[in-house]
Amino acid sequence: MAQQFTSFLRSSIRRRSSTKEASQVPVKENSARPEGRRTDVTALSYSGGHLFFEYLIVVSLRRQKPGAAYEPQITYQFPKRENLLRGQKEEEETLLKAIPLFCFPDGNNWSPLTEYTSETFSFVLTNIDGSRKFGYCRRLLPAGQGPRLPEVYCIISCLGCFGLFSKILDEVEKRRQIAVAVIYPFMQGLREAPFPAPGKTVRIKSFIPDSGTEIIELTRPLDSRFEHVDFRSLVRRLSPEQILWLFASAVLERRIIFLAEELSVLSQCIHAVAALLYPFRWEHTYIPVLPRVLIDTVCCPTPFMVGVQKRFEEEVLDRPLEEVLIVDLCDGHFVRQVGDEGTILPQKLQVGLLSLLNQHIxxxxxxxxxxxxxxxxxxxxxxxxxxxxxxxxxxxxxxxxxxxxxxxxxxxxxxxxxxxxxxxxxxxxxxxxxxxxxxxxxxxxxxxxxxxxxxxxxxxxxxx
Known part of the structure; x- marks a missing residue:
């Protein structure tokens, strides 16, 4: 499964790379963008009426044979799609092969646990035409006695709204601790509800045993530019000067690698850096949480923005890296730089930005x-x-x-x-x-x- 998807990812990057090199102004790869595609990353302001999500996927750790390492596998998919055309079916199969790798990007060195702190993180899958799907994940330890393995509840949506989906995952986790069967009526009700417009609220009725019917209110931020980002995650880990140098590298579409142990930190900080580019949008390889089996992506000659768990730092540094900025979000420093990051932005404007950042932080x-x-x-x-x-x-x-x-x-x-x-x-x-x-x-x-x-x-x- 991992090998198949790795081959797909590499071939898609090659196609995007060759398209870029074919034109001095690299716009070819996105020339067939879906109707309504916006050019700004933070203004994912879809109007009300969209479905909340495409899939709810449950990914569990399973062994292929006794004594083998655990591997992530999809154990539940809602809804199941039928009557798909051939091209749609192939696209869906590729998507479903990718999801387990991103839900457990840490590799397969897992063993049953008695305690585990739930994690919320997100990943992004980018199609050849530049359109994106978001995966919102809650990795948790199911209720029970004795050692057990964590599992991931992943919501796949074309809508970028991390805060809203994080609240939905809170409800999913609450129901999972009661019984698996309690989750799906809630998700069915959610799927039937229209995605609210900015500033609007949708109410979902949900029955919970011993508690009765609850009304869950889900409200989108009024300013849709901020519904997929929290800049605090970035300013807590990097100095104002480092944020400016990181921004400068992103503006010139360079290769950037983020290191952090927590999956939530990786996804939050990369989304924050991408949001700094508004009204522009990062158009290249964009993988907030890079699975270990795809670490060779850091050798890609084209621009990318990827997040890697810090435990794999040595594996990254052992690769033949071209000019790249490596940002350690755990220790708040740059592991590797190109060297000119401080001189990219106009000096006067850089001073003004630095003053504002220092003031707000x-x-x-x-x-x-x-x-x-x-x-x-x-x-x-x-x-x-x-x-x-x-x-x-x-x-x-x-x-x-x-x-x-x-x-x-x-x-x-x-x-x-x-x-x-x-x-x-x-x-x-x-x-x-x-x-x-x-x-x-x-x-x-x-x-x-x-x-x-x-x-x-x-x-x-x-x-x-």
């Missing part, structure tokens, strides 16, 4: 306040560097517009900012962002465009 704030303040700081960075892009989109009477890249870069007076822009405009995230803008005959009315308008209005008032 020192203050005692709620998760919502931290998310808002840090997000706004990085949005301001992009406004000051690329916020003038609408002025350099020329639309004719019909057909798509044309972006005037040279004039766009020359419009910036600062030499250091102009130097940064000349590199940034060649990234895939910027190319796809502009490609979407070129398709629209009018300026998109998104959050980023709103912040650009506010910034420009403020500048006008300061001049008058």
């Amino acid at each position: 020192k203050e005692s704030q709620s998760a919502e306040q931290v998310n808002t303040s840090i997000s706004e700081a990085f949005i301001q960075f992009f406004i000051q560097t690329v916020g003038h892009y609408p002025s350099h989109l020329k639309h004719g009477r019909s057909g798509p517009g044309a972006f005037q890249e040279r004039a766009f870069c020359k419009a910036i007076h600062s030499k250091t900012t102009r130097k940064f822009l000349k590199t940034f405009v060649k990234t895939q995230m910027f190319s796809l962002f502009i490609q979407e803008a070129e398709k629209s005959s009018t300026t998109q009315a998104g959050y980023f465009q709103q912040k650009i308008a506010e910034y420009q209005e403020k500048k006008k008032r300061e001049k008058s």
Whole structure:
């Protein structure tokens, strides 16, 4: 099973890599994106009406024969799909082969336990066209007597909303400690309920033996940019300077490896770094929790952002790594650097970002306040560097517009900012962002465009 999926992953990376090399502006691999695909990673703001999830998967540890090592296997799947077309069936089979590896990425050195602290983490599966599915996992020790093995309840969804699914997994775990049979009526009710719009609440009725019928309320954050991220996980483990250097590496689409022992830390911190890129989106290999059997992924010559458990650090360092940034989230330091991370961002803007980060980290704030303040700081960075892009989109009477890249870069007076822009405009995230803008005959009315308008209005008032 692991070998089959490893081959699939490597072939998909090769296809994405060859597509990128085939074009100076690497947009080919995503040219057939599903309708409605957004270019920003945090604005996964699907409208209400979507199904909450595609599957609930239970992954347990089993032995193929006595004395052999335990291997993760799917022991339950809800719902079971029927009447699929051939292509759909192949896609589903590939998905189902991948899930056990990500639910138990630590390898197969397991033995029965009497105590185990539940873990909540997530993983991402990226299709060749760039579309993504999220896996939300709760690894727990079932109720019982004596040594027993942990199992994972994994919810597969195309919707990015970690906080909401974490609450759903709380309900799943509560029911699992009573009886397995209590879980599935709850999940059926959830599947029949529409996914709420931002700021809205959906109520699920669920019967629990000895407790009666309960009403579970599930509310999406009003600001959908933050429903899949908690920046506190990042600022607790890295200094403001390290966060800036990490951001700089991500902006230039470099290879980044995160190390941490806890699966939750890996997934939370990588999602946080990706969210710093708003209004842009990380378009390359993105594996918040990398299974041990896929560690060779770190040898990939194309950009990637992956998380590896710290126990496998030596295995990573033994690989022939090209230029890469390795971030140790346990000890809060960089294991390996390219060397120029501190000079990538324009110096003046870097100083401003650093000041804002120091200010917000020192203050005692709620998760919502931290998310808002840090997000706004990085949005301001992009406004000051690329916020003038609408002025350099020329639309004719019909057909798509044309972006005037040279004039766009020359419009910036600062030499250091102009130097940064000349590199940034060649990234895939910027190319796809502009490609979407070129398709629209009018300026998109998104959050980023709103912040650009506010910034420009403020500048006008300061001049008058």
